[in-house]
Structure formats: structure tokens, C-alpha cells
Amino acid sequence: MHALPYSQNLQRFLDRLSLRSILTKEERQAILSLPGHAKQVEANVDFVALGETVAHSCLVVAGLIGRFDQNTNGIRQITAIHIPGDVADLHSVVQPQATSALQALSVATVLQIPHAALRLATAQHPALAEILWRDCMVDAAILSQWVVNVGRREAKVRIAHLLCEMASRLGAPTAANAFSFPFMVTQVQLADATGLTGVHVNRVLKTLREDGLADVRRREVTVHDWEALVAAGEFDPNYLQADIRPDERLRIVQPA
Amino acid sequence: MHALPYSQNLQRFLDRLSLRSILTKEERQAILSLPGHAKQVEANVDFVALGETVAHSCLVVAGLIGRFDQNTNGIRQITAIHIPGDVADLHSVVQPQATSALQALSVATVLQIPHAALRLATAQHPALAEILWRDCMVDAAILSQWVVNVGRREAKVRIAHLLCEMASRLGAPTAANAFSFPFMVTQVQLADATGLTGVHVNRVLKTLREDGLADVRRREVTVHDWEALVAAGEFDPNYLQADIRPDERLRIVQPA
DNA sequence: CGCGTAGTTGAACATTATCAACGTTCGTGG
DNA sequence: CCACGAACGTTGATAATGTTCAACTACGCG
The missing domain is CATH 2.60.120.10 (Jelly Rolls)
Structure with a gap:
């Protein structure tokens, strides 16, 4: 390292x-x-x-x-x-x-x-x-979304959502609609994160590739169409609370 | 009220x-x-x-x-x-x-x-x-278990687990192996909590009843065999952190 | 007693899991 | 640098689990 x-x-x-x-x-x-x-x-x-x-x-x-x-x-x-x-x-x-x-x-x-x-x-x-x-509560909000992901989304949407979340958190998406970022996980780990089996993850990744949304291979995600991936993943980044404007940032105890 | x-x-x-x-x-x-x-x-x-x-x-x-x-x-x-x-x-x-x-x-x-x-x-x-x-972190630990429940357990286990969790949190289980407690939710809400459909929840509740584990009806849960329900729900109450001994309770800022 | 909400049941269907085999990549030591 | 083994990825066939749709019943409340 x-x-x-x-x-x-x-x-x-x-x-x-x-x-x-x-x-x-x-x-x-x-x-x-x-x-x-x-x-x-x-x-x-x-x-x-x-x-x-x-x-x-x-x-x-x-x-x-x-x-x-x-x-x-x-x-x-x-x-x-x-x-x-x-x-x-x-x-x-x-x-x-x-x-x-x-x-x-x-x-x-x-x-x-x-x-x-x-x-x-x-x-x-x-x-x-x-x-x-x-x-800690930011992590809890993310966790809450994972319940929804695993409980109420179909396999393809789940995986697309996870890819969107990771891309956003890693700061990968830029102005461009296509980009790539390293994502050091195996398909089985992806399955363990989404509540699916490794076999099914493999099939879903194949369709994401065929649909021209994203290519996940060799520990690297290549997003071909970010907007489409966001739509496929029903991804609304609001829960990440990552774009809070400076004047909205909180301070409870006032500085001395 | x-x-x-x-x-x-x-x-x-x-x-x-x-x-x-x-x-x-x-x-x-x-x-x-x-x-x-x-x-x-x-x-x-x-x-x-x-x-x-x-x-x-x-x-x-x-x-x-x-x-x-x-x-x-x-x-x-x-x-x-x-x-x-x-x-x-x-x-x-x-x-x-x-x-x-x-x-x-x-x-x-x-x-x-x-x-x-x-x-x-x-x-x-x-x-x-x-x-x-x-x-807040106690709630987060519960939330984490909900991801497991919805992601990696079968319908019957999910519902049994939820019933066990609610019984425990409500303080219902006593020394007795059978007891009942009010639980004001509909089958559809139970479905929304477990990531299932209302129809399927209905069927699972029927099998829980037929197996002599618990009876859920009219906003009341009657547990017939707590031990069996705990086993069916793969329930380990540890994550609730509800049985921490007084000497293990935390205090970071020391009293003046 | 009638209406709305909640619960129940069956049949057909969809999605995802399981099993099993095979292909590919990567890292390691010869 | 190549060979080997292990971990990872891919594919097909089949089965299980849960969904959907639709109809019907029971219950509670005015």
C-alpha cells in the first residue's frame, strides 16, 4: 500500500x-x-x-x-x-x-x-x-436505503443502485456521462451486499453490460451511461446528505 | 388514548x-x-x-x-x-x-x-x-439486522424473527414459554416490514399457526411456543443490547 | 344492516436460487 | 517467464420461493 x-x-x-x-x-x-x-x-x-x-x-x-x-x-x-x-x-x-x-x-x-x-x-x-x-447517522441513512434495496427492488435495480451509491460516495461521477472507477469487490461480495446469489449477480451484470449501462469487471466499474444507470437503479442521492450547502451545515454547540 | x-x-x-x-x-x-x-x-x-x-x-x-x-x-x-x-x-x-x-x-x-x-x-x-x-446506535444495530432479515432469510424465518424482536423489545417474553402481547399492525404492514407481499404474509402466518408456534390475529400476537419461535426466527437477541449489566453500561464523560 | 377495510384462498406466473460443469484470471514458485 | 493451483467468473438446466391477479369472506363501525 x-x-x-x-x-x-x-x-x-x-x-x-x-x-x-x-x-x-x-x-x-x-x-x-x-x-x-x-x-x-x-x-x-x-x-x-x-x-x-x-x-x-x-x-x-x-x-x-x-x-x-x-x-x-x-x-x-x-x-x-x-x-x-x-x-x-x-x-x-x-x-x-x-x-x-x-x-x-x-x-x-x-x-x-x-x-x-x-x-x-x-x-x-x-x-x-x-x-x-x-x-454515524449518515451511515444509518445509508443503511436504511439498503433495507429498501434488498427488500423492495428487483435484482437489476439493486445492483444498479449499489453501483450508483458507490460511484457517488467515491466521488466518481463528473460532468461526463461516462467514467470509470476502481471497485475492488468480487461478484460474490456484490451478491452478499445485495441479498442475491453470486450466479444471479453474474447474470445481472451481463444485462447491465448488454444494455450499455455499465461494465463491471476486474475490480473496475466502467459506467457507460450514468443517467441511464441512475434511472435503472432508481437512485436518488439525497439520502447520502453529501451535497449539503455550507450554510446548511449544522452546529449545535456554538463556538465559544 | x-x-x-x-x-x-x-x-x-x-x-x-x-x-x-x-x-x-x-x-x-x-x-x-x-x-x-x-x-x-x-x-x-x-x-x-x-x-x-x-x-x-x-x-x-x-x-x-x-x-x-x-x-x-x-x-x-x-x-x-x-x-x-x-x-x-x-x-x-x-x-x-x-x-x-x-x-x-x-x-x-x-x-x-x-x-x-x-x-x-x-x-x-x-x-x-x-x-x-x-x-441512536441501538436503533442502527436493529436496522442492520433488518437488512439481514430481508436480504438473507426466508419468508417464514423473516416473520418469526420480526415477531421475536417485537416481543423482546416490548418486554413480552416472560419465564413462561407461552404468552401474548398486543401488536397493532395489519398483515400488509407486516409485509412492508419484511419485504414480502400481503398475500404471502397471510400464508406464512397460517403456517406459524398450524405449526403451533404463534397466532397473529386481530392486532394481537399469541405465542404458543417461544423457544420454537426463537428457533424458527433464528433469533439471537444480542443485537438489541438490552441485557447489558449495569457495570457494563457506558459513561464516557465522567461525572464532575 | 350496509359499507369499507382487512384477511383468506386458489391458480398461473415471475423471479431468483440451486446444482453442476466449465472457462478465465491472477498470483506464486520453479 | 512459464506452469500450476486456487479463486473468480460464466453458462445451462431445473427447482424453489414468492408474486400477481382475482374472487370471496369476515370483521368493525356508522
């Missing part, structure tokens, strides 16, 4: 927070000063296990991190995909007993930030509690 | 918070002193609409409140069911623009608590921010 300068990893997290919250200079500095221990995590290995009590949260530095649950037959369901800049289990600060496992979708790097440091930061800067809380 | 003494509504919310957090006397008092405006909400009418910016959160006093999303065909998906004592949209304190609609499942009463009051309380008692944040 290309090692970014240490502070740059935290900068991405700060950027994410700043999308929805206003931070003072001191609060920004507190985020950027968080300590952390970089760790490489292998694909298909839990680095946080179900039921485990953790003492740090994992900032995604590179790669993708999935949140995994399963039914009693061991059939898996991915309930969240975290991208660089996300803290995959920020919720563990207030709820350290894991209710899902965490796994890299392909080899990834995370920065383990001790809860103690996050707690200290929120104690010194009370507004940070609300800012981190808000960050 | 039988009008509880006003403070008793907030007491149930405080009870819920106290299940997972330790509150000081002052913090308890701050919760109990929250102002609110009681409001009766009709079934099948959004009292919070998608995209609306709200200025208060709704504590459920009586009845059940559903969080509704839908696909572009208008087919609905219920992503959460809130019971008395829950604040259905506590997240709106930090994210006031609604990403789902709220509706009563049958006529219900809510207490609208102004965000301003909640903000003031958290400003005066910083630990409340973490306590409310934690409360």
Missing part, C-alpha cells in the same frame, strides 16, 4: 466530517491530532469479530471495508461498505461490543484510533460529540 | 436510556424536564414527510410508529418500528432533514420535543450527547 503521510489519512476523515458539519479551527486540529496505529487487513478475515469488545475505531485508509452479518446457515449479508475516509466502526466509541463483524473486501489498510483518544477529544471539544454522532 | 401523567412519558424514555447508559441525577432530571407537545397521529398519514426539515423529535407515547421508505413504484418498505419509550427520530437532532417518512401503524400518540430543548440539555450536560448518540 502506498503510504500516505500520516496526517493525510486523518485529513480525509476531517473532509468527510466537514461535508455535513462546521468545525472550529481547534476542533479540526483535534481531529488531525488523533493518534492511530496503521494496520493492514487481509480480505476474508474478520479483523473485528461479532461480539468482540473493541477499544479502538478503524479509519479506512485504503481499500474497502465491509460490515458482515449472517443468518444461521452462515449465509452472509454485507450491511455496509466503507470507503477511505470513513471510520468503519465509529459507533463502537459509544457501543464497543460489536454487533457485526468487519472484514476487508480486498486487502486494505486501516488506522486504529483508540477510543480513549476519541473520548478525550470529545471531552475537550463537546461539539465533536455531535459531529461524530451526525457522521 | 389513556393519558399518562406527562412526566411518565419521559420516564419511559429515560428508562430506555438507562438500559445502556449511566446517568447522573442531574442528567436524569434534565431528561425528565424536557418540554413536549403531545399529538395524536393517524395511521397511514405521514406526520413527518420525506425531505422535510423538522425542528422537533417525536417520543412515542402510545401506539407504534413506522419509518417508511419506498421504491420508485411507490412500493413501501418499513425500515423501523418504534414502540412507546422510543424517540422515533432522535437522529433528527443532528440531521434534521428527514431521509424517511414517519407514520403511525395504528392511531398513536407522540410527544414532540423541540430540538432546541434537546440541544440545550446536551449543552448543559455534555454526557447526554453521548447517551443520545448511543441510543
Whole structure:
């Protein structure tokens, strides 16, 4: 993994927070000063296990991190995909007993930030509690959409929706209607995220390709017609809360 | 609706918070002193609409409140069911623009608590921010299980799981293996919560009845064999985080 | 007693799963 | 740099699960 300068990893997290919250200079500095221990995590290995009590949260530095649950037959369901800049289990600060496992979708790097440091930061800067809380709620809004995706959309729509969501979150779509972006997941992982089987995902991807919407292969998504893909995926990016204007960004505790 | 003494509504919310957090006397008092405006909400009418910016959160006093999303065909998906004592949209304190609609499942009463009051309380008692944040994360853990339910379980298991979850959250299961509890939802709402059709829910409920597991009729669930229902629903109550021992309850900001 | 909502049932159909085989790509060590 | 094995992707045939449509029944409320 290309090692970014240490502070740059935290900068991405700060950027994410700043999308929805206003931070003072001191609060920004507190985020950027968080300590952390970089760790490489292998694909298909839990680095946080179900039921485990953790003492740090994992900032995604590179790669993708999935949140995994399963039914009693061991059939898996991915309930969240975290991208660089996300803290995959920020919720563990207030709820350290894991209710899902965490796994890299392909080899990834995370920065383990001790809860103690996050707690200290929120104690010194009370507004940070609300800012981190808000960050968790963005993930909850995404999760809510996943319920709809898996519960009330057909296979093709589900996959198109997931592709749209990931493209948007990764900041891939530009003015152009066609573009491509790396997406390091297998078809089976795509199936686990959409509640389908690997075989069926394969067939759906084929039709997306044949319809000229998008080509998903070799861990890369090539969108040929973004508008059409958005329509096929019934995608309305509003729930991502990613385009909140600066004057709409929230601040509950007023700066001193 | 039988009008509880006003403070008793907030007491149930405080009870819920106290299940997972330790509150000081002052913090308890701050919760109990929250102002609110009681409001009766009709079934099948959004009292919070998608995209609306709200200025208060709704504590459920009586009845059940559903969080509704839908696909572009208008087919609905219920992503959460809130019971008395829950604040259905506590997240709106930090994210006031609604990403789902709220509706009563049958006529219900809510207490609208102004965000301003909640903000003031958290400003005066910083630990409340973490306590409310934690409360939201309990709902997120439930939401995560709903993704699994809808994505990776068969119809009968889904419905059994939902019944188990609601029974547990309502505090219905006792030492006895058979009991009953009111559950004011229609079969179609059950379908919207599980990602099925009303017709299929009807058939599944019939088999649950024939198998001697549970009888769901006339807005009342009669569990005949709790253990068997738990097995049929692949239900592991751990994710509810409802049985955290007092010494495991969290407190980040230490009392002064 | 009549009307609207909710629940029930059957038959035909659609979507997705399952099973099984085969093809392709990628990474590793010789 | 090539060969090999393992993981990943592709395809067809068949089966299971749940949907749709349509009709009919039961219940609650005025």
C-alpha cells in the first residue's frame, strides 16, 4: 500500500466530517491530532469479530471495508461498505461490543484510533460529540436505503443502485456521462451486499453490460451511461446528505 | 388514548436510556424536564414527510410508529418500528432533514420535543450527547439486522424473527414459554416490514399457526411456543443490547 | 344492516436460487 | 517467464420461493 503521510489519512476523515458539519479551527486540529496505529487487513478475515469488545475505531485508509452479518446457515449479508475516509466502526466509541463483524473486501489498510483518544477529544471539544454522532447517522441513512434495496427492488435495480451509491460516495461521477472507477469487490461480495446469489449477480451484470449501462469487471466499474444507470437503479442521492450547502451545515454547540 | 401523567412519558424514555447508559441525577432530571407537545397521529398519514426539515423529535407515547421508505413504484418498505419509550427520530437532532417518512401503524400518540430543548440539555450536560448518540446506535444495530432479515432469510424465518424482536423489545417474553402481547399492525404492514407481499404474509402466518408456534390475529400476537419461535426466527437477541449489566453500561464523560 | 377495510384462498406466473460443469484470471514458485 | 493451483467468473438446466391477479369472506363501525 502506498503510504500516505500520516496526517493525510486523518485529513480525509476531517473532509468527510466537514461535508455535513462546521468545525472550529481547534476542533479540526483535534481531529488531525488523533493518534492511530496503521494496520493492514487481509480480505476474508474478520479483523473485528461479532461480539468482540473493541477499544479502538478503524479509519479506512485504503481499500474497502465491509460490515458482515449472517443468518444461521452462515449465509452472509454485507450491511455496509466503507470507503477511505470513513471510520468503519465509529459507533463502537459509544457501543464497543460489536454487533457485526468487519472484514476487508480486498486487502486494505486501516488506522486504529483508540477510543480513549476519541473520548478525550470529545471531552475537550463537546461539539465533536455531535459531529461524530451526525457522521454515524449518515451511515444509518445509508443503511436504511439498503433495507429498501434488498427488500423492495428487483435484482437489476439493486445492483444498479449499489453501483450508483458507490460511484457517488467515491466521488466518481463528473460532468461526463461516462467514467470509470476502481471497485475492488468480487461478484460474490456484490451478491452478499445485495441479498442475491453470486450466479444471479453474474447474470445481472451481463444485462447491465448488454444494455450499455455499465461494465463491471476486474475490480473496475466502467459506467457507460450514468443517467441511464441512475434511472435503472432508481437512485436518488439525497439520502447520502453529501451535497449539503455550507450554510446548511449544522452546529449545535456554538463556538465559544 | 389513556393519558399518562406527562412526566411518565419521559420516564419511559429515560428508562430506555438507562438500559445502556449511566446517568447522573442531574442528567436524569434534565431528561425528565424536557418540554413536549403531545399529538395524536393517524395511521397511514405521514406526520413527518420525506425531505422535510423538522425542528422537533417525536417520543412515542402510545401506539407504534413506522419509518417508511419506498421504491420508485411507490412500493413501501418499513425500515423501523418504534414502540412507546422510543424517540422515533432522535437522529433528527443532528440531521434534521428527514431521509424517511414517519407514520403511525395504528392511531398513536407522540410527544414532540423541540430540538432546541434537546440541544440545550446536551449543552448543559455534555454526557447526554453521548447517551443520545448511543441510543441512536441501538436503533442502527436493529436496522442492520433488518437488512439481514430481508436480504438473507426466508419468508417464514423473516416473520418469526420480526415477531421475536417485537416481543423482546416490548418486554413480552416472560419465564413462561407461552404468552401474548398486543401488536397493532395489519398483515400488509407486516409485509412492508419484511419485504414480502400481503398475500404471502397471510400464508406464512397460517403456517406459524398450524405449526403451533404463534397466532397473529386481530392486532394481537399469541405465542404458543417461544423457544420454537426463537428457533424458527433464528433469533439471537444480542443485537438489541438490552441485557447489558449495569457495570457494563457506558459513561464516557465522567461525572464532575 | 350496509359499507369499507382487512384477511383468506386458489391458480398461473415471475423471479431468483440451486446444482453442476466449465472457462478465465491472477498470483506464486520453479 | 512459464506452469500450476486456487479463486473468480460464466453458462445451462431445473427447482424453489414468492408474486400477481382475482374472487370471496369476515370483521368493525356508522
